[in-house]
Amino acid sequence: MSVPLIDLRPWRDGSAADRAAVAAEVDAALCESGFLLVKGHGVPDELRERTRALAREFFALPESTKSRYAVTVGGRGWLPPGVEANAGAEGQRTPPDLKESYTVGADQPVGIPEIDAFWFQQNLWPAETPEFGTAVRAYMARMRALSDELLTIFAASLDLPADFFTRHTDRPTHTFNINWYPAITHTGVPQDGQFRIGPHTDFGTVTVLDRQVGLGGLQIFTADGEWVDAPYDPAAFTINIGDLMARWTGDRWRSTRHRVLPPDPSAPHEELVSLVFFYETNHDARIASLPAPVGQTTYPDVIAAEYLKEKLDAITVG
Template identity: 70%
Template sequence: MTSPVPLVDLDPWFHGTEGDRAGVAVRIDEALRDSGFLLITGHGVPRRLRDDTRALARRFFALPEAVKAKYTVAVGGRGWLPPGAEANGYAEGTETPPDLKESYSVGADSAVGDPEVDAFWFQRNVWPDEVPELAAAANEYMLRMRILSNELLRIFARALELPDTHFTRHTGHPTYTFNINWYPPMTRVGAPAADQFRIGPHTDFGTVTVLDRQAGVGGLQVCTADGRWADAPFDPEAFTVNIGDLMARWTGDRWRSTRHRVLPPDASAPDEDLVSLIFFYETDHDARISSLAPPLGHHRYPDVIASEYLKEKLDAITVTNP
């Protein structure tokens, strides 16, 4: 049976011949057309940085709730998203219980000089005093993720036989978010409600998502092209990569923005807790996104401004208390 998430080694892209680079681009085009997801190795991001960032985040999530509450924010803010803040299923128009997770959220914070834009898209990052080392680790991680994401966008352009800068010319001053998600164990959150997940079924919103995850019973599933839910394969050295709605729109639906979910905690592993490092990359806030015309693209969508399009998506998943 073909894996729902193919594996692509990027080492030939970085160190191979032009023929090797072309081969990587072809494999990525195939993966994004068929799956919308792929695993990448050969990316050059050190294991130490991933492990250190996760360990420091665990120290924060282990703090008493009253301490974490000092950093509480809503979706789109910089700080702690407490339990009950998000229900990703809402993005599909499905009313579901809140997702069974907590997050620490940071992101792009280099202001563009427009107060209205900066107030949402380039907010100052807030770091917990109780874990002072987290700031340095997360900032280094975000820098490595931005470099990797731009390289992926160059590979994407090569896969479409477009100039290498076709996408990255729109990422000179990009928006991005780094969410560190903690999925608590069942022993802490109790049995899930009906249709409740660690993250409910949804598609991502931006251009490319780079995920460093842990294997678990209550782990990642992707929806295959024929509508089946399948466990995503795991490789400890690999990042899991997928595209979001903005990139699917940009390519005229040549590539799939694939539904996925994170299963709830399971009674077979009541003590399982997982930490995922999720980098959501986008574009310049004012980038105008125009769909690729046929034969590359399959559908022509009206142009959108990236930040306006993404803000609507973020608003849809925010749980508001009556």
């Protein structure tokens, strides 16, 4: 399964032919695997490193301190161990995922109380790590800009108007999860069927992942039914699409199952931090499958926020 490394600089700075070549590469990757790596993205390494380092400071706090910021799935703050099982989105019953998360996201209300109360909650910033909020806000701004650029490339790759997708992202829902995968010395031996993140597909349009490589790392499920380790480049972001985008393109592009392996006993001190930006659309966007020759399947139309809420409910433990 091909997960190519694509340089975005020719898209930004090259000729029309260069831009078309990048768009064609992206289309091929999303058709085959639903995953790609991108470099030349313009996000400073120091911002990525600082965001991860400040997150580690938070996760190193005593549980009694972190619990002041505890929330459930869909909230803004600390997701403690035991509250999420991603395989639930596939209807599987598994032990909870072996991770902790700090979750923030879109926080500019749209003026509809029932929408704002869930999708545009105010972000919660831990007082114990005062620089954390500044770094995370800067990182999220970069992620949103990169995601909109990717959606513009997606449109070009399908010969659609440049704003075909981004016309639906002027007031989008988006979530930024900082996932801490503790070492096995912290979690204990995993239960049968327990992962750092269980098998699932993502739910939205595009996911931008800044991850660390490890024995208990990311795997992708191939079209041949095999789990393979995801390729890694420290300078690149890992990109994949979610279910809404697969529906939108009528299954031209794959929303591919993936998982994060449990901590490995042969690396007892391995702990990893992943920065995961989930981009979506405006809460009220109606997602309708593109017809042939782009689409292969016609799904019933869905309203983005309604579809996403069902998925979040499915992965909530308890």
